[in-house]
Amino acid sequence: MPSKPVIGYARVAKNFGPVVAVDGVSLDVAEGEFLAIVGGSGSGKTTLLRLTNRLIEVDRGTITVEGADISRADPVELRRRIGYVFQSGGLFPHLSVADNIGITPKLLGIPQGEIAARVDELLDLVRLDRTQHRDRLPQDLSGGQRQRVGVARALAARPRIVLMDEPFGALDPLTRDALGEDYRALHHKLGLTTVMITHDMTEAILLADRIAVMRAGQLLAQGTPAELGRSDDAYVLELLRTPRRQVARLNERLPQGGAA
Numbered sequence: 001m002p003s004k005p006v007i008g009y010a011r012v013a014k015n016f017g018p019v020v021a022v023d024g025v026s027l028d029v030a031e032g033e034f035l036a037i038v039g040g041s042g043s044g045k046t047t048l049l050r051l052t053n054r055l056i057e058v059d060r061g062t063i064t065v066e067g068a069d070i071s072r073a074d075p076v077e078l079r080r081r082i083g084y085v086f087q088s089g090g091l092f093p094h095l096s097v098a099d100n101i102g103i104t105p106k107l108l109g110i111p112q113g114e115i116a117a118r119v120d121e122l123l124d125l126v127r128l129d130r131t132q133h134r135d136r137l138p139q140d141l142s143g144g145q146r147q148r149v150g151v152a153r154a155l156a157a158r159p160r161i162v163l164m165d166e167p168f169g170a171l172d173p174l175t176r177d178a179l180g181e182d183y184r185a186l187h188h189k190l191g192l193t194t195v196m197i198t199h200d201m202t203e204a205i206l207l208a209d210r211i212a213v214m215r216a217g218q219l220l221a222q223g224t225p226a227e228l229g230r231s232d233d234a235y236v237l238e239l240l241r242t243p244r245r246q247v248a249r250l251n252e253r254l255p256q257g258g259a260a
């Protein structure tokens, strides 16, 4: 890897009692990279993400963020540098969209007027109409709109790193596709480094520059989609089989170059 990694995992391990959640993971995430972590339920993906911003602490190994060992960082300051998008939005139900997005700037002591302007800028960024949405409660939004607010909130403190835990998983396919594409455009526009968890290899291939595959706490493979295709690991190949099958079936059934 040419430049210093923005996030570096070195032999990272985490147990919960007898459960081995993360088992000796070493992985570098380069500046500006969009990395997807793919793996089945319980493979340790969320644990790895939560270790990164010290929502939980490593048992063994080291994690560096922007070159510094996070065990020596102030967790609150660390979390300001890392935006986090939760699986189901993770919005505060009793707060309006504007207050949800503005919560971190408020905690940072930014004046009210500046926060209001920042909220509007973030609503534009995630393509939600300001006047329509800023005063609504999360319960009055669609799932896709809630996730857009979740992304806006994660970006509120202008982080350079964003971690996303299965952000588009619960959405219908069209919304999911639109949000994924929109987020990828944002990732480029803002020069972010993104780590996204997903169960879905197709989504990972479509959105990410590189993919890391986890199973039973271990990192089985990492690389570009093309590199993964050359893996000799049976599980990795199995994960790639579904998107391959879908492509073949789509090509067979959809008229080439037609309006469909």
Ligand SMILES: Nc1ncnc2c1ncn2[C@@H]1O[C@H](COP(=O)(O)OP(=O)(O)OP(=O)(O)O)[C@@H](O)[C@H]1O
Pocket (backbone or CB within 6 Å): 016, 019, 020, 021, 039, 040, 041, 042, 043, 044, 045, 046, 047, 048
């Ligand atoms: N706080 C906890 N206490 C006890 N066990 C935990 C805790 N958090 C995670 N685990 C266990 O660690 C293992 C890895 O969990 P993790 O949530 O990281 O998996 P995951 O790959 O994100 O799964 P999913 O895709 O279902 O979210 C699982 O066996 C899980 O039950």
